[in-house]
Amino acid sequence: MLDHPKFWCQVVNDESVHALLNSYLRKAPRYKQCDLPANIKRKHDLVHRLVFLVFQRMSTTRESKSEFISKEYFGQLIYDNFLFDIPRLMDISALYGNQHSIKLVRKVVSSVFECQQSYVSDLQQAAKTVVEILTQTENKCLKEGDGANTPASLASGRPTSHLEEMDDADFSDLVLFLSDITHTLQAFLVDVYPKCSIVFFEAGLVNKLDTIFCETLKALKSALHERKSCIPFPTYQELNTHLKLTHKSILKIVHHLINTCLLNPILKATKEDKDAQTAMAERYFENLTLLLSHRPLISELQQNFNLIKDVEAVLQTCHDIEAAQPEFILQTLKDIFTSSSKNQRANAPVQNGPSMKKLVPQKKNPSTKTPHVEENTDEDMKMMMLVSSVQDLFHDLGATFIKACLKRFDMNPEKVIQMILDDNLPPDIQKINRTEEQATSEPPKTEIVDQPSDTEEQPGPSGINDVITERKNIYDNDQFDVMTANAGKSVDKGKIHRGKKDKSDIEHWGAENEFERLRELYSKYDLVKEGDSDEEDFSLPVRESAVYEDEYDDTYDDVKVSANDLDNADDLLARRLKAQQMIRQEESDSDDERPNQVETSRQNFIENPEVVRARKEAARQRRQEDFQRKAARKKGKPGEKNQSQHPPTEGAQKETRKKNEERDRRRKEANKSSRSNHNRKSLATRKAASGM
Numbered sequence: 033m034l035d036h037p038k039f040w041c042q043v044v045n046d047e048s049v050h051a052l053l054n055s056y057l058r059k060a061p062r063y064k065q066c067d068l069p070a071n072i073k074r075k076h077d078l079v080h081r082l083v084f085l086v087f088q089r090m091s092t093t094r095e096s097k098s099e100f101i102s103k104e105y106f107g108q109l110i111y112d113n114f115l116f117d118i119p120r121l122m123d124i125s126a127l128y129g130n131q132h133s134i135k136l137v138r139k140v141v142s143s144v145f146e147c148q149q150s151y152v153s154d155l156q157q158a159a160k161t162v163v164e165i166l167t168q169t170e171n172k173c174l175k176e177g178d179g180a181n182t183p184a185s186l187a188s189g190r191p192t193s194h195l196e197e198m199d200d201a202d203f204s205d206l207v208l209f210l211s212d213i214t215h216t217l218q219a220f221l222v223d224v225y226p227k228c229s230i231v232f233f234e235a236g237l238v239n240k241l242d243t244i245f246c247e248t249l250k251a252l253k254s255a256l257h258e259r260k261s262c263i264p265f266p267t268y269q270e271l272n273t274h275l276k277l278t279h280k281s282i283l284k285i286v287h288h289l290i291n292t293c294l295l296n297p298i299l300k301a302t303k304e305d306k307d308a309q310t311a312m313a314e315r316y317f318e319n320l321t322l323l324l325s326h327r328p329l330i331s332e333l334q335q336n337f338n339l340i341k342d343v344e345a346v347l348q349t350c351h352d353i354e355a356a357q358p359e360f361i362l363q364t365l366k367d368i369f370t371s372s373s374k375n376q377r378a379n380a381p382v383q384n385g386p387s388m389k390k391l392v393p394q395k396k397n398p399s400t401k402t403p404h405v406e407e408n409t410d411e412d413m414k415m416m417m418l419v420s421s422v423q424d425l426f427h428d429l430g431a432t433f434i435k436a437c438l439k440r441f442d443m444n445p446e447k448v449i450q451m452i453l454d455d456n457l458p459p460d461i462q463k464i465n466r467t468e469e470q471a472t473s474e475p476p477k478t479e480i481v482d483q484p485s486d487t488e489e490q491p492g493p494s495g496i497n498d499v500i501t502e503r504k505n506i507y508d509n510d511q512f513d514v515m516t517a518n519a520g521k522s523v524d525k526g527k528i529h530r531g532k533k534d535k536s537d538i539e540h541w542g543a544e545n546e547f548e549r550l551r552e553l554y555s556k557y558d559l560v561k562e563g564d565s566d567e568e569d570f571s572l573p574v575r576e577s578a579v580y581e582d583e584y585d586d587t588y589d590d591v592k593v594s595a596n597d598l599d600n601a602d603d604l605l606a607r608r609l610k611a612q613q614m615i616r617q618e619e620s621d622s623d624d625e626r627p628n629q630v631e632t633s634r635q636n637f638i639e640n641p642e643v644v645r646a647r648k649e650a651a652r653q654r655r656q657e658d659f660q661r662k663a664a665r666k667k668g669k670p671g672e673k674n675q676s677q678h679p680p681t682e683g684a685q686k687e688t689r690k691k692n693e694e695r696d697r698r699r700k701e702a703n704k705s706s707r708s709n710h711n712r713k714s715l716a717t718r719k720a721a722s723g724m
Contacts, residue, residue: 035099036095036096036099039089040101040109043090043115044109044113044115050114053083053086053087053120054120056079056083057083057120057123057124057127058123060080060127061076062126062127062212062215080127084124084128084133084136087124087140088136088139088140090110090115090116091110091116091139091140091141091143091144092143093106093143093147103146103147104147106147107147107148107149107150108148110144110147110148111148111150111151116144116151117154118151118154118155118158119158121141121144121220121225122158122216122217122219122220123216124137124140124141125137125141125216125219125220125223125224125225126212126215126216126219126220129219129220129223129224134223134224137224138224138225141224141225142225145225145227145228152231155228155231156231156235159231159232159234159235159237160235162213162217162232162235162237163235163236163237163240165213166213166240166241166244167240169206169209169210169213169244169248170240170243170244170247170248172206173195173206173248173251173252174247174248174251195251195252195254195255196255196258196259198255200259200262200263200267203255203256203259203271204267204271206252207252207256207271207274207275207278208274210244210248210249210252210274210278211274211275211277211278211281214241214277214278214281214282214285215277215278215281217232217237217281217285218281218284218285221285221288221289222284222285222288226288226292229288229289229292229293230292230293232289233289233292233293237285237289238286238289238290238319238323239322241282241285241286242286242322242323242326242329243326244282245279245282245283245286245326245328245329245332246326246327246328246329246446249275249278249279249282250328252275253275256268256271256272256275282329283329283332283333283336283337286323286329286333287333287336287337290316290319290320291342294312294315294316294319295316295342295345295346297309297312298312298313298316298346298349298350299345299346299349301349306352309349309350310350310352310353313346313349313350313353314353316346317346317353317357317358317361320339320343320361321357321360321361324361324364326446327368327446330364330365330368331368334365334368334369335369339365340362340365340366340369343358343361343362343365344362346358347362414443415435415438415443418434418438418443418445419431419434419435419438421445422434422437422438422445422448422449425449426449426452428466428467429452429466429467430465430466430467430468432464432465432468433461433464433465433466433467433468434448436461436464437451437452437457437461440458440461511523511524511527512528556723557722617654
């Protein structure tokens with residue numbers, strides 16, 4: 033390894049070093065192209081690593097405390113001696129950007145741009161050059177043969193594309209060049225140095241990639257499909273892989289440029305930059321509107337990156353922007369998302385069952401026993417889809433007219449729509465009836481023929497598997513099943529009834545036996561009896577314990593006392609005397625009122641007001657006397673003090689509170705079964721004891 037002075041002397045003055053580095057960067061295999069034998073691959077990886085170490089050391093300003101170069105002198109040194117330039121940096125990104133050393137590659141490129149600002153102007157010129165090269169490539173791909181711009185008859189067929197007449201070698205070079213330049217842009221802009229994205233965005237790279245994606249890439253795929261039978265299959269597979277990589281790279285570049293240059297500044301803007309944020313949002317929606325003119329690209333972006341979410345985020349951030357254009361874009365994206373979801377469901381593979389079914393058209397000739405298999409070709413399906421896409425905008429146009437336009441304009445529905453809107457159709461197309469539909473012939477009748485899979489048993493002599501034996505149902509093998517193995521058994525037709533069943537008709541389902549069983553069951557509980565309820569004759573014996581004739585004793589209902597309260601002897605004696613007194617009083621009242629009740633006839637149903645007032649006055653006097661007796665009895669109790677004159681002490685208050693707490697606790701314990709679900713245990717015990 034050379035020391036610091038010798039290394040820089042060699043790099044600056046030795047032209048062979050630059051020739052070696054440029055040769056390797058230009059001819060080294062790119063990403064996913066290195067398919068070499070094992071021994072050669074080891075040597076290639078060694079050279080690959082050594083070349084990168086050279087570039088890494090060339091971009092380092094300070095190797096140690098004693099070996100370093102100032103940034104100002106370093107920037108002037110690498111710029112004046114052409115040690116780095118924009119193409120070299122882009123090639124380094126393409127070769128090393130998709131590997132594990134991407135962080136080191138970012139450090140190399142960032143160091144070059146930080147030390148020398150002149151590379152920014154070179155980058156602007158390089159961006160314009162890249163756009164011009166892409167334009168030249170597009171023109172070369174879309175160049176048509178002689179006579180393409182002149183009107184041609186439908187019988188002459190589709191005009192021949194320039195790509196179909198191109199040599200295989202030139203066509204391969206064109207595909208590889210487009211793949212290489214898009215992959216290089218992706219590695220440089222997206223992976224390695226995103227800060228330079230604004231330069232390529234201002235140069236118009238997004239619009240150019242839009243046209244390449246929708247027209248050039250489509251033309252290359254069509255030309256490759258036409259060459260499939262003329263070139264070797266490995267070559268076809270390799271070119272198809274490069275076209276797929278180009279497709280993927282363009283999507284990533286466009287999405288990255290829009291997000292980095294427009295979306296992220298809008299979302300990260302502060303309240304002070306409100307005007308700049310609104311202007312950036314308007315520019316964002318303008319670019320999306322331009323992309324909407326080419327449906328393939330915007331559709332792919334929506335499917336892969338969900339542009340609807342980005343548009344909604346911008347609308348939530350910017351409230352001052354006009355809503356007409358964003359709503360149009362949002363609705364269009366939603367329509368694209370809905371149509372793409374429907375296409376995915378329609379193109380989803382159908383899982384075959386035990387036997388694979390095929391639609392086999394039957395010939396009209398009945399003498400032919402073997403039907404002819406006829407399938408719709410891909411061209412017919414593609415034509416139907418293109419016709420449907422045009423009819424979505426022009427509902428009055430017939431299928432015959434649209435098919436003629438598509439064949440005339442190389443199966444390009446966008447071009448057909450543009451020509452119809454501009455009213456610039458060729459004379460031979462204008463002569464066709466626009467409302468004429470395609471003459472549809474009666475589709476051939478089809479029959480379903482079973483094709484057994486590998487795991488399925490071969491069919492019997494009839495050639496058709498027995499569908500009945502394969503059927504599965506929840507009613508298999510029941511008493512009315514006649515489709516499976518139970519078909520040979522006799523079915524009890526007496527249990528089959530058609531229509532609604534009469535409730536009085538009980539002989540078919542054995543209700544009498546059911547009644548007897550229920551009668552025996554409920555006889556054990558002594559709850560069922562026959563005959564009229566007013567009669568005393570019972571068909572079944574009833575225990576005396578089951579007959580309850582006692583009345584409810586409501587003597588102590590007026591006394592508010594808990595079940596677990598401790599009773600005093602004086603209280604019990606007073607309650608007993610009071611109860612006897614109340615009974616005697618009720619008997620005397622009943623004796624006094626009995627003559628009045630006898631005298632009250634049915635016709636004289638209004639009582640005398642004097643009698644009512646006298647009865648109420650008597651009741652009031654009785655209540656007054658009861659109250660006076662209670663007060664006198666309470667006043668005469670021994671040991672009781674006048675609380676108004678002698679307030680209770682603190683100890684008496686604590687004892688009273690303690691008694692009250694104990695009383696409340698006993699009352700809660702006794703009555704807790706009346707609330708919520710606390711009595712479930714007693715009810716469960718009662719139910720188990722009843723034998724239910």
